[in-house]
Amino acid sequence: MPTIVIAYHSSNHHTEAVALEVAKGAESTGASVIVHNIENPVERLWSDLSAADCIIFGSPTYMGDVSAVFKTFAEQTSKPWFGQEWKNKLAAGFTNSGTPAGDKLTTLQSMTILAAQHGMVWVNCGVMPSVYTGDGKNLNRFGHYLGLATMSDNSPVSPTNPAAEDRETARQFGIHVAQATARWASGQKAA
Amino acid sequence: MPTIVIAYHSSNHHTEAVALEVAKGAESTGASVIVHNIENPVERLWSDLSAADCIIFGSPTYMGDVSAVFKTFAEQTSKPWFGQEWKNKLAAGFTNSGTPAGDKLTTLQSMTILAAQHGMVWVNCGVMPSVYTGDGKNLNRFGHYLGLATMSDNSPVSPTNPAAEDRETARQFGIHVAQATARWASGQKAA
Amino acid sequence: MPTIVIAYHSSNHHTEAVALEVAKGAESTGASVIVHNIENPVERLWSDLSAADCIIFGSPTYMGDVSAVFKTFAEQTSKPWFGQEWKNKLAAGFTNSGTPAGDKLTTLQSMTILAAQHGMVWVNCGVMPSVYTGDGKNLNRFGHYLGLATMSDNSPVSPTNPAAEDRETARQFGIHVAQATARWASGQKAA
Amino acid sequence: MPTIVIAYHSSNHHTEAVALEVAKGAESTGASVIVHNIENPVERLWSDLSAADCIIFGSPTYMGDVSAVFKTFAEQTSKPWFGQEWKNKLAAGFTNSGTPAGDKLTTLQSMTILAAQHGMVWVNCGVMPSVYTGDGKNLNRFGHYLGLATMSDNSPVSPTNPAAEDRETARQFGIHVAQATARWASGQKAA
Numbered sequence: 211m212p213t214i215v216i217a218y219h220s221s222n223h224h225t226e227a228v229a230l231e232v233a234k235g236a237e238s239t240g241a242s243v244i245v246h247n248i249e250n251p252v253e254r255l256w257s258d259l260s261a262a263d264c265i266i267f268g269s270p271t272y273m274g275d276v277s278a279v280f281k282t283f284a285e286q287t288s289k290p291w292f293g294q295e296w297k298n299k300l301a302a303g304f305t306n307s308g309t310p311a312g313d314k315l316t317t318l319q320s321m322t323i324l325a326a327q328h329g330m331v332w333v334n335c336g337v338m339p340s341v342y343t344g345d346g347k348n349l350n351r352f353g354h355y356l357g358l359a360t361m362s363d364n365s366p367v368s369p370t371n372p373a374a375e376d377r378e379t380a381r382q383f384g385i386h387v388a389q390a391t392a393r394w395a396s397g398q399k400a401a
Numbered sequence: 402m403p404t405i406v407i408a409y410h411s412s413n414h415h416t417e418a419v420a421l422e423v424a425k426g427a428e429s430t431g432a433s434v435i436v437h438n439i440e441n442p443v444e445r446l447w448s449d450l451s452a453a454d455c456i457i458f459g460s461p462t463y464m465g466d467v468s469a470v471f472k473t474f475a476e477q478t479s480k481p482w483f484g485q486e487w488k489n490k491l492a493a494g495f496t497n498s499g500t501p502a503g504d505k506l507t508t509l510q511s512m513t514i515l516a517a518q519h520g521m522v523w524v525n526c527g528v529m530p531s532v533y534t535g536d537g538k539n540l541n542r543f544g545h546y547l548g549l550a551t552m553s554d555n556s557p558v559s560p561t562n563p564a565a566e567d568r569e570t571a572r573q574f575g576i577h578v579a580q581a582t583a584r585w586a587s588g589q590k591a592a
Numbered sequence: 593m594p595t596i597v598i599a600y601h602s603s604n605h606h607t608e609a610v611a612l613e614v615a616k617g618a619e620s621t622g623a624s625v626i627v628h629n630i631e632n633p634v635e636r637l638w639s640d641l642s643a644a645d646c647i648i649f650g651s652p653t654y655m656g657d658v659s660a661v662f663k664t665f666a667e668q669t670s671k672p673w674f675g676q677e678w679k680n681k682l683a684a685g686f687t688n689s690g691t692p693a694g695d696k697l698t699t700l701q702s703m704t705i706l707a708a709q710h711g712m713v714w715v716n717c718g719v720m721p722s723v724y725t726g727d728g729k730n731l732n733r734f735g736h737y738l739g740l741a742t743m744s745d746n747s748p749v750s751p752t753n754p755a756a757e758d759r760e761t762a763r764q765f766g767i768h769v770a771q772a773t774a775r776w777a778s779g780q781k782a783a
Numbered sequence: 784m785p786t787i788v789i790a791y792h793s794s795n796h797h798t799e800a801v802a803l804e805v806a807k808g809a810e811s812t813g814a815s816v817i818v819h820n821i822e823n824p825v826e827r828l829w830s831d832l833s834a835a836d837c838i839i840f841g842s843p844t845y846m847g848d849v850s851a852v853f854k855t856f857a858e859q860t861s862k863p864w865f866g867q868e869w870k871n872k873l874a875a876g877f878t879n880s881g882t883p884a885g886d887k888l889t890t891l892q893s894m895t896i897l898a899a900q901h902g903m904v905w906v907n908c909g910v911m912p913s914v915y916t917g918d919g920k921n922l923n924r925f926g927h928y929l930g931l932a933t934m935s936d937n938s939p940v941s942p943t944n945p946a947a948e949d950r951e952t953a954r955q956f957g958i959h960v961a962q963a964t965a966r967w968a969s970g971q972k973a974a
Contacts (some may be wrong), residue, residue: 239591272854272857272858272861273857273858273860273861273864273896273897273900274737274893274896274897274899274900275848275849275854275857275893275896275897276848276854277854277858278851278854278855278857278858281845281848281849281850281851281854282851284845284846284848284851285845285846285850285851287846288845288846291846292533294529297527298527298581307735308723308735309721309723309733309734309735310692310693310733310734310735311692311693311696311697311734311735311736311741312734312735313697313735313736313737313738313896313899313900314693315693315695315697315698316697316892316893316896319510319889319892320847320848320889320893322513322523322547323546323547323846323847323848323886323889324846324847324848325525326525326526326546326547326847326886327546327846327847327886329525329526329527329529329546330525331522331523331524331525331581332513332522332523332524332525333522333523334516334517334520334521334522334523335517335520336488336489336520338485338520339691341690341691342483351691351692352691352692352693352694352734353689353690353691353692353693353694353695354693354695355514355517355518355520355656355695356513356514356517356695359693389591390489390522392588392589392591393585393588393589393590393591394584394585394588395588396587396588396589397583397584397585397586397587397588398583398584398587399584400430400580400583400584463663463666463667463670464666464667464669464670464673464705464706464709465702465705465706465708465709465928466657466658466663466666466702466705466706467657467663468663468667469660469663469664469666469667472654472657472658472659472660472663473660475654475655475657475660476654476655476659476660478655479654479655482655498926499914499926500912500914500924500925500926501883501884501924501925501926502883502884502887502888502925502926502927502932503925503926504705504708504709504888504926504927504928504929505884506884506886506888506889507701507702507705507888510698510701511656511657511698511702514655514656514657514695514698515655515656515657517656517695518655518656518695530882532881532882542882542883543882543883543884543885543925544880544881544882544883544884544885544886545884545886546847546886547886550884621973674915676911679909680963701892704895704905704929705928705929707907708907708908708928708929709928711907711908711909711911711928712907713904713905713906713907713963714895714904714905714906714907715904716898716899716902716903716904716905717899717902718870718871718902720867720902724865737896737899737900737902738895738896738899771973772871772904774970774971774973775967775970775971775972775973776966776967776970777970778969778970778971779965779966779967779968779969779970780965780966780969781966782812782962782965782966
């Protein structure tokens with residue numbers, strides 16, 4: 211069974227809510243999913259990351275980039291980076307902020323670069339915007355592709371904050387990443 | 402046998418030389434590699450792309466982004482994009498320019514976005530800079546990770562233009578992408 | 593009187609409509625504005641660009657980057673680039689696409705890199721999202737900052753396509769860039 | 784006399800050395816330059832930033848983006864951001880890392896986005912690579928344009944670490960930004 215670790219930061223539970231939806235989607239495929247809040251990491255965080263087939267990064271977008279808490283985590287990954295211990299793991303990413311675009315793309319770009327430095331393989335969002343599919347579900351309503359991008363306002367987390375359609379997009383993204391992980395994990399590694 | 406298509410543009414044969422080194426590396430693993438110059442495409446370009454397990458994009462960096470010829474090709478891919486026909490193919494990219502950085506990263510970012518829009522899975526460079534491995538081979542000498550980045554000057558193509566170490570990095574990149582493709586192709590697709 | 597050239601590409605008049613709104617805003621400050629469609633350039637395009645205090649770049653976002661037509665223009669600027677003839681001109685940019693984000697940021701990033709290579713000084717969007725100012729006008733409704741980003745659908749251009757609030761944001765952006773140009777033009781150049 | 788604040792982070796004095804060279808260049812034009820280490824900020828940091836005509840951001844590139852310390856500072860700027868108190872200040876940026884490219888561009892992009900969110904006006908590197916000017920000085924030897932990018936290795940700071948040509952590029956960048964600041968400061972602000 212392929213193992214996915216979701217390593218996220220969330221100050222006010224909005225990004226956390228997205229993390230849980232991504233997990234729900236991934237688990238629905240039969241994947242084993244471990245969700246870690248990287249702000250207050252438990253001891254097994256690093257061994258879980260080391261054992262994962264896929265790591266999904268999550269961070270709010272603050273001032274147009276990953277949060278400082280997420281960046282602190284990213285810098286701690288320099289230890290496995292130096293020996294390229296995460297090479298050929300899968301990676302993916304998601305972010306949440308208060309506007310539709312809100313420079314969320316810079317956050318996703320930062321995550322792709324982090325994954326690239328590790329030699330990981332990047333799984334994109336994989337959910338076509340409903341405006342193009344015509345499925346009427348308002349999925350991927352902002353048109354981000356490099357990862358999952360959702361929106362919430364400053365009110366407390368609720369079933370509609372982040373919005374229901376963003377939560378559904380998050381579950382679809384979780385399914386997509388988990389299916390890629392299953393395929394990758396079952397593929398024959400080069401000798 | 403996994404199939405890789407290298408779709409590149411080259412005005413003065415420098416980027417083409419890199420394409421051929423990438424192909425050499427990939428073929429050394431047993432992959433089937435088809436190299437297409439997208440400036441003067443042969444009729445089977447689009448059927449080859451459609452059948453490929455992995456597409457490697459190649460473009461010089463001109464004025465800080467992919468070339469206009471490459472961008473024309475990228476726009477032509479809107480046809481398979483609309484139906485997400487390339488979803489879950491692997492993708493990777495390379496670029497060449499006249500300075501070590503030379504905003505080659507913007508070109509690689511443009512390629513990752515293109516792949517993301519298609520729902521493809523992105524394979525990064527995978528070659529750790531020799532400055533960190535201490536292998537003395539001067540591989541990935543500029544420290545790019547999102548794809549392969551090489552340098553040439555305006556003199557004609559020769560075994561040292563692009564430089565020998567960049568050519569070797571290109572072959573290593575080709576091996577890395579081909580191994581990922583073999584693994585991905587042999588993995589069990591989700592039902 | 594400061595002179596601004598708007599150099600844009602538009603396939604279906606949507607980006608052109610934005611260009612005209614930007615021009616309207618800029619002209620309202622007393623600036624002299626020349627609007628050039630770069631797809632079918634008139635002879636004086638290059639002398640107008642050479643004489644401008646500020647150049648505003650405009651392009652639709654196609655497949656996550658500037659259009660191939662715009663990129664062709666960008667490559668033609670390598671001539672003034674080589675001698676850094678545009679150094680210390682102001683620059684700004686705008687883009688239009690079919691989704692709120694739609695990877696428009698990559699297009700704006702490509703334009704900033706182009707301006708950077710020319711040694712130009714980049715004027716950002718300068719219009720705070722209404723969601724933060726609470727002005728109720730729905731300005732900068734997607735939350736882009738690096739330049740102006742608007743949305744239209746595939747229906748023909750009309751007063752509401754691109755949307756009225758995007759058109760108003762475009763005029764505000766035009767005012768902002770024109771005010772910066774007036775200030776810059778009246779400032780004392782270094783000897 | 785125009786005032787420039789250099790707000791930098793440096794773990795091992797390499798980025799600090801660059802900051803001091805930038806200051807030296809800027810001061811040679813008659814500008815008033817205040818250099819702040821943002822890791823251990825003195826009380827007047829925020830009033831100095833508030834009073835500055837231009838803010839130059841500096842950060843090492845760690846794992847392909849600004850450092851977590853710099854990002855913490857960036858998030859603290861959300862206070863002046865909310866009221867757009869820094870709107871129409873000039874901004875510029877520099878970064879240092881251990882490889883020629885080393886994804887320094889992502890760091891500079893993050894800084895441009897930060898400046899854009901503040902409505903600041905971005906001054907680019909302004910130093911043409913010597914490989915194109917033929918001045919034989921090896922300036923801007925890696926070909927970055929969006930800001931200043933230098934390289935050092937892990938050995939202690941010395942006159943040749945960062946390299947002498949990078950230090951000279953830093954001074955030229957300081958002169959360029961200071962001249963832009965003088966021009967901008969002397970220009971007539973819109974009523």
